[in-house]
Amino acid sequence: MSGCCIRWQADTREFIGNLKVKVVSGRNLAVRDMVTSDPYVVLILGQQKVRTAVVKSNLNPDWNEEFQLPVPQSYGPLKLQVYDYDTFSADDIMGEAEADIQPLVTAAMAFGDAELLSDMQVGRWLKTRDNALVEDSPINVVGGTIRQELSLKLQNVESGEVTLQLEWLPLDQ
Numbered sequence: 001m002s003g004c005c006i007r008w009q010a011d012t013r014e015f016i017g018n019l020k021v022k023v024v025s026g027r028n029l030a031v032r033d034m035v036t037s038d039p040y041v042v043l044i045l046g047q048q049k050v051r052t053a054v055v056k057s058n059l060n061p062d063w064n065e066e067f068q069l070p071v072p073q074s075y076g077p078l079k080l081q082v083y084d085y086d087t088f089s090a091d092d093i094m095g096e097a098e099a100d101i102q103p104l105v106t107a108a109m110a111f112g113d114a115e116l117l118s119d120m121q122v123g124r125w126l127k128t129r130d131n132a133l134v135e136d137s138p139i140n141v142v143g144g145t146i147r148q149e150l151s152l153k154l155q156n157v158e159s160g161e162v163t164l165q166l167e168w169l170p171l172d173q
């Protein structure tokens with residue numbers, strides 16, 4: 001064979017839909033650089049990993065960054081890690097959390113085409129001692145899409161919360 005390449009394409013049959021994740025903001029994040037931090041967020045879903053921009057010297061950053069992640073047939077939680085960017089050493093962990101996306105996926109599958117529905121609540125992920133939710137997180141149909149807003153308390157750290165907005169997108173969108 002010559003130096004030609006074969007173009008690889010993902011088999012869409014292994015995915016059930018797309019998860020649009022908006023990393024909205026962080027609040028009361030931990031100090032990692034003397035009096036402040038330079039935070040960024042890493043999101044992990046299955047084998048996929050995306051990251052926000054670094055917000056310099058800010059313990060209450062507003063990222064407002066959106067990512068679209070294909071959701072595989074067998075999926076686990078959406079994992080979130082917050083790091084402090086360091087120029088001359090390894091980045092410091094500032095906490096982590098997991099978001100169970102099953103309530104959102106279940107609502108999306110149960111209600112089918114959300115464009116045919118009026119705005120209403122279709123589900124809820126309840127705060128328990130076993131999850132990172134700050135408060136109960138309703139799942140709503142808004143403008144023809146299934147959405148969920150949630151605030152997660154960061155684990156393994158002295159303080160911090162991150163707010164996300166999730167939206168379910170069928171494969172054809």
